[in-house]
Amino acid sequence: MLVPAAILLLAPGTPETLLGQSLNVLVTNDDGVDAPGIAAVRRALLEAGHRVTVVAPARNRSGVGSAITTSGVIEYDPRGDRVWAVTGTPSDAVALALVHIMRSDPPDIVISGANFGQNAGASVLSSGTVGAALTAARAGIPAIALSVAIDPAQAEDPAPYAATFRAMDPASQFLTEVLRQLAETGGEGLLPARLILNVNYPAVGENQPNGVRFATVSSLRGFRQVFSVAGEDGPARVQLSPGNTDRAEPGSDLALLGDGFVTISVLDGDLDVGQSSWEPLLERLIIER
Numbered sequence: 001m002l003v004p005a006a007i008l009l010l011a012p013g014t015p016e017t018l019l020g021q022s023l024n025v026l027v028t029n030d031d032g033v034d035a036p037g038i039a040a041v042r043r044a045l046l047e048a049g050h051r052v053t054v055v056a057p058a059r060n061r062s063g064v065g066s067a068i069t070t071s072g073v074i075e076y077d078p079r080g081d082r083v084w085a086v087t088g089t090p091s092d093a094v095a096l097a098l099v100h101i102m103r104s105d106p107p108d109i110v111i112s113g114a115n116f117g118q119n120a121g122a123s124v125l126s127s128g129t130v131g132a133a134l135t136a137a138r139a140g141i142p143a144i145a146l147s148v149a150i151d152p153a154q155a156e157d158p159a160p161y162a163a164t165f166r167a168m169d170p171a172s173q174f175l176t177e178v179l180r181q182l183a184e185t186g187g188e189g190l191l192p193a194r195l196i197l198n199v200n201y202p203a204v205g206e207n208q209p210n211g212v213r214f215a216t217v218s219s220l221r222g223f224r225q226v227f228s229v230a231g232e233d234g235p236a237r238v239q240l241s242p243g244n245t246d247r248a249e250p251g252s253d254l255a256l257l258g259d260g261f262v263t264i265s266v267l268d269g270d271l272d273v274g275q276s277s278w279e280p281l282l283e284r285l286i287i288e289r
Contacts, residue, residue, distance in 0.1 A: 022049045023179060026107035026136070028093045029115060030128025032060045033085040037114035037148065037168050042083075044172035045111070050179075053107070055097035057128075058085035062115075066091050066131035076101070090132035098139055109179070109190055110136035113146030113199075114171050116164065120147075120200050120253040120263065121218035121245075130267070133196045137269030142182075142191040144199060146175050149257055151203045152242045163205040171201035174262065194269040200253055202260050210260040217265050218252035220245065 025045055029038045033056040045052045055076070067089045074088040076096060084101060086093040094110060112132040119127040133143035148171045150164045178199070182190045191197065198217075202209050222245065228237045248254035253263040 022051055023108045023183065024051045024105060025053070025179075026094070026097050026102060026110045026141075027052055027054045028056045028090055028097070028110065028112050028132045030057065030060070030062045030064065030090045030112075030132065031116055032057050033079055033083065035060075035116065036165060037116055037146075040168035040172040041111055041114050041146065041175065044169070044176050045179075048176040048179075050176075052082065053097065053102055054079075054083040055086060055093045055101055056084075057090060057093055058087050061089050061128050062117075063126050064089050064091075064128045064131065065126045066134055067128075068092055068095070090128040091135040094132050094135045095139075098136075098141065107141060110141050110143040111146065111175065112136075112143065113148075114168055114175075114201070115145075115147035116150065116161075118147050118149040118200050118222045118254075118257060119145060119198065120149075120222045120257055120265075121220045121248070123222040124198060124217065124267065130196075130198055133198070134267070134269045137194050137196045140193070142189065142196075143269075144175065144178065144197045146171060146199045146201070148201045149203045154203070161203070163203045166205040167201055167203055170204075170206060171199075174201065175199065178264075196267050196269055198253075198265045198267050200257050200263045200265075202257055202262065204260060209262045212262045212264065213251075213256045215253040215256050215261075215263040215265050216249065216251055217267070218245075218248045218254040220248055220252075220254055222254055 068091050069088045076084045076086045079085050112129045115129040119129050124130045130145045133145040136143035148167050150161050154161050226241045245254045245258050253265050256263045
């Protein structure tokens, strides 16, 4: 079961889950618990009637992918009604929520975001937003990653990236509509096992996007590292710069997002291409079977 292709930009209705009740939602991100994107998502979910628990990094942990803390102490502090700040990565936050904070009341779904900046193309590999959603999916919990794009041309505006910030609320409302449709059509579950939805919303402010499209994941990166090296021995200063999306494959998330569409890509949490793909490779390798 996939999301119906007829997803529309509608105002969210009364949520109906598989049991006819509101969803129990875990919300996390990689921008930090105080980021405006996660506040917008929490607000939209509560207004739609869902039960919401926020467990997110205490500070910005962008770009860490699915990294986890392997030793030491992870602290978690309450920041309000069902809101916790975690001194770890986004994946740490999800794991801690599932095994401890929400152990007696596990979530129906995990929402990661809304992220400041697109997580499209090959950039999903290093995205903490997507990494948190993948962590949930591998634990058997349906998950959606939500990101709102930035337009590099707006960096020098008097209010930089204002269109991105203004799009946080519409993007979050769109998310609640996706949840409503998934709940109404889910059958045995909100999403197929081990799959996540990666949703990218264009930087259109309060204006309507040009539509919604299912998209392949571009082989290009939405952002790239730019290094400035001081001498042969360094150090090297690094910063992120927008990638060259003009060459993005037609129908890919980067291409459609650049054309003003909301994109939905389906990602595989198993990270396994399947036996039919690797069997031909085995014919070329000397491996005892």
